[in-house]
Amino acid sequence: MQDNVVIVGTGQAALSCAVRLRDSGYEGAVTMLGDEPWLPYQRPPLSKVYLKGETTADRLELRPQEFFAKGGIVVERGSVVTSVNRSNRSVTTFDRRSYSYSKLVLSTDSRARTLPDAMTHGLDGILTMRSIADADRLRRALAKAKRVVVVGGGYVGLEVASIAVRMGHAVTIVEMTDRVLKRVAGAPTAQAIEELHVRHGAPVLTNAQLKGLSGHHGTVSGVSLGSGTLLPADLVLVAIGGMANVELAAETGLTVENGIVVHRFGQTSAPHIYVAGDCAAFPFGGRLIRLESVQNAIEQGSVVANAILGRPVEYEPVPWFWSDQYDATLQTAGLALDYDDILAVSMEPGRSAFWYFRDGLAVAVDTMNDAKTHMAARRLFGARVELRRELLLKPDSTSCSTFVQPPCRLDQ
Template sequence: MTHVVVIGAGQAGASCVAKLRAEGFDGQITLIGAEPVPPYQRPPLSKAYLLGDMAEERLYLRPEAFYAEHDITLRLNTRVFEIARGEKAIVLSGGEILNYDELVLTTGSYPRSLPNNIGGNLKGVFTVRDLADADAMAPAFTAGKRLLVIGGGYIGLEAAAVATKLGLQVAVVEMADRILQRVAAPETSDYFRELHRSHGVDIREGVGLVRLTGEDHVAGAELTDGTRLDIDFAVVGVGIIPATGLADMVGLSGDNGIITDDYGRTSDPHIWAAGDCATCNFEGQTIRLESVGNAIDQAEVVAVNIAGGEQPYVPKPWFWSDQYDCKLQIAGLNLGYTDVYVRKGDGDVVSHWYYNKDRLIAVDAMNDARNYMIGKRLIEAGKSPAPALITDPATDMKGLLKG
């Protein structure tokens, strides 16, 4: 009987094993997770869960009983230390050896942390990646406390929004010239800067961290502009790193993740990869997509192919972020954009349309779900309306889909 072992019980791992059964795969399936809880959603950790609006059980992607009901062996609180490719086996914590016929790496990613020599090891310095992180920092989110967010990306800004809602004093420092510089156009940065400042957040751009200070627990921060801040705790949101340790040991990864072909296979025909840890091909470029949508879609393609299919993975990037009462939805990738066109709606409804010369490549939609969906469909269909139509309030946007 064919045995599929999946290492990493996050969104990608859970999607892979469920899809295997949905495809009629009747072999043995083992899903291995390092955490003590079944696979769960990560995006709410820095939003609804941290706010106390979502209980832990609601985070779970499926009830724990689902795995037993579908004859999936779920090994929680278990770490994998080695892949023995020649023997088609893995070595688990405690020295247990588990053989596989097909191995899937859905090991995800982990947050970048601050070096110890600038205070990264002080108590009260948190990163946000898993349930334990969220649980560890939750008690600090108490009204009146002073929070420093290091990094003005989506994770940092989401944490800032939650803290502000809970009555904390929040400062955000971003070393780059503007928040969201790595992922969005200046127009989107401007929107979220104004949103946060309107809620009282102290946004400091072009300012880096020299060090965090304190004896045992963080108490202050020294910034590159000479400013000293008194703080009660800090959240570090300076990006993530693909978790490629196992793949590195057996030569399956490159500079930016585990290398896969169009079907999700690594250079070893019996080892596959999906999710944050894995590369994919997008319009001739080898990239890594850090999103829930990619984790699900790429993992399901891997499952289809293990079950006997030969389906290439065609990424359809989409992302979202919730901050205060604003829902940001992103379709496409803005890599290589040359122009951004703004479509305004009523109130705080606005969308930013990215073009590479005359080709529509991405849309940022703020509180504008309708135009997000239209933009997503246009991009997937390869349609690029004239920018003058996008910016004209009189344009029937849905009609652009027929053009």
């Protein structure tokens, strides 16, 4: 069989894998099969500058068409892969085209969770945010809406809420748990973000159980809560997280557990099939985790390419994320798992850091309007430097950037 790689997906992880293969001298055919009509593009700006109309779809593209032509990377757009035949190593698309592979990379990403039909009743004006098409629909809806309800207090929901407020809409954020950012941040960070939205006139309703949505002439008109409250709404954004697209992998007989299970080199239970990106469940900190982030997509795509090239490198990430809301930028470095303490450090009004510790050692930090500390923390975590809690409690330790000086030792 001719040596070639087929990548199912055209997201950031898929592109990272393809580019690393070519940059590392891989001479076999590289084919990317994507179900969207776009070349690989950036998703984070969709709920930020793109939704605000400050950039266009073509400017979201990660590489121009000429790049793929020059690099010998075939991108088949609008190609929905429906099956994988492991015995003859081939994939088949919806339009019955077949592609043979020597190595297969599944980068099927994730999709937005939706509310059950019994709750939405097929009403118009109930939207999600994941793709360019979603953002286009939401932008058109925001141009007409006056009352917006955001269901879900995660990054995407909060970012859209801030844009809607700036557009002059009446916005209410509904969160089922006891605080926003429940899965990704600690209570002090959540409190700061909630206060930010309230200051801008967007109330945050926590511990709010969604009862149902009502409509008028086929369009949503209200959101009912378990408490009996009815929130008027011309537009409802459902931002309750993402689901890994694992159906193809499951039908192929691969191990699936919240994502497609891989080992530290990105390989699945099938020796010739690899996974990268939002859909991958990989070992981290003694458990399987799944990350939806630019950092994870880029780095995991490269890890998979290295494994295909016969140069395996274990994936040991330092996760990082960011979110723009109003005039505030929230950035995270590290992963706040099993932490037992949080230390809030305020440098000046509007600029702060929330450090997470496990057994006295820093494992993550959230910063607000403090890019310097964020970048310094990424370097420290990446270098596996042990940053102890007592060090940050010193009077002159207002920012971990204090410690990023050669030779970068924290034991002095």
